[in-house]
Amino acid sequence: MNKLPFPFPLEPSQTIRLRARILTALLARDEGFCTVPVSSILPSTLSEMLRLYDELFFAGFLRQAYGDLRVTVSTRLTSAAGKFLYARTRSRRMENAEIRMSGDFLFRLNEGPFLLNGLNVSTAQEAFLVVFEHELCHALETALFGTTGHSKRFLTLANGLFGHTATTHSLPTRRAEAARDGLLVGMSAAFPYQGRMLTGRISYIGKTASVMVPDPRGEYRDRQGRRYTKYRVPLSQLTRI
Ligand SMILES: [Zn+2]
The missing domain is CATH 2.30.30 (SH3 type barrels.)
Incomplete structure (x- = not known):
């Protein structure tokens, strides 16, 4: 992989430390996010999650690339735990970029462990972050290379940043x-x-x-x-x- 505008790859211990730091910050600010199963999540918690990931993992690259990248939770998203969406204008600029997280997925998660993107995750809250990380990689790959999928390149990014070893959404979605x-x-x-x-x-x-x-x-x-x-x-x- 060519030189990326942020440290890459990270040591596995570094990834674990940063993820734990983000998780702690989000739990501290949002009571609904602390319950089992999760009962609610504040819009400001979603933007804080994005801000922290961007700052700690990407040195602010996503903010530079997208300006406004929205994070939402939708209870109508039932086919996947998360989704990255964007549109391109005629001048090929990206706009309306959004990471949509499935409320249907999050609010039904009970006891772990969950196997997510090759990681063994013990709580619903951490599962939510790991799903978000997968979608972040789609946003990142799109900003860096113009396209995204589940290619070898994608897996290299997801592994080097977050330690993901698979892209299977082996999640308890309705489907x-x-x-x-x-x-x-x-x-x-x-x-x-x-x-x-x-x-x-x-x-x-x-x-x-x-x-x-x-x-x-x-x-x-x-x-x-x-x-x-x-x-x-x-x-x-x-x-x-
Ligand atoms: Zn994906």
Whole structure:
């Protein structure tokens, strides 16, 4: 990796020390963040988390690169524990950069340990930071190289900075939990509806699942012209067939 505008790679002990320092600072300022499971997190705690990571790990590089990088928590984000988003203007400048953290993930985390990005993490609060670190690496790689993914380059960054050894989001997201119960997108499943059982194909899994049920008068149509009605079904009511 070429010369980066901040110390790289860090000693593993240095990473652990800095992460612990950030965690302590955030816990000290936000009561809701201290409960198990986490009950709330203040917007100012999110910006403080970004500020501390940027200062301690990146020597302020993210602030220089993005100016305004937002950190938000969304309870509607159920497919992943975190997400990095941005838009490019016509002049190729990045704008509206945002790290969106899943509240659905954070507020349901109970007892650890959790295996996250190859790290063994013991608390929900630390898990949140490790997910954030992964998204920070996406923001960083985008600022440095213009693109981001889960390539070797990404893993080198994530490992050299944070000690991550994997990019698998092996997290208890709703989708992962559904998969553990044997439910996957594309699978046939049955569910009770107004006193009878309906059968269809799962097309989406979030807090609820979307199931496409064959119906001659349905408003959805596939490439073969078959029609379907879409039902939103609580995961607990679905049985795979
Ligand atoms: Zn990722």
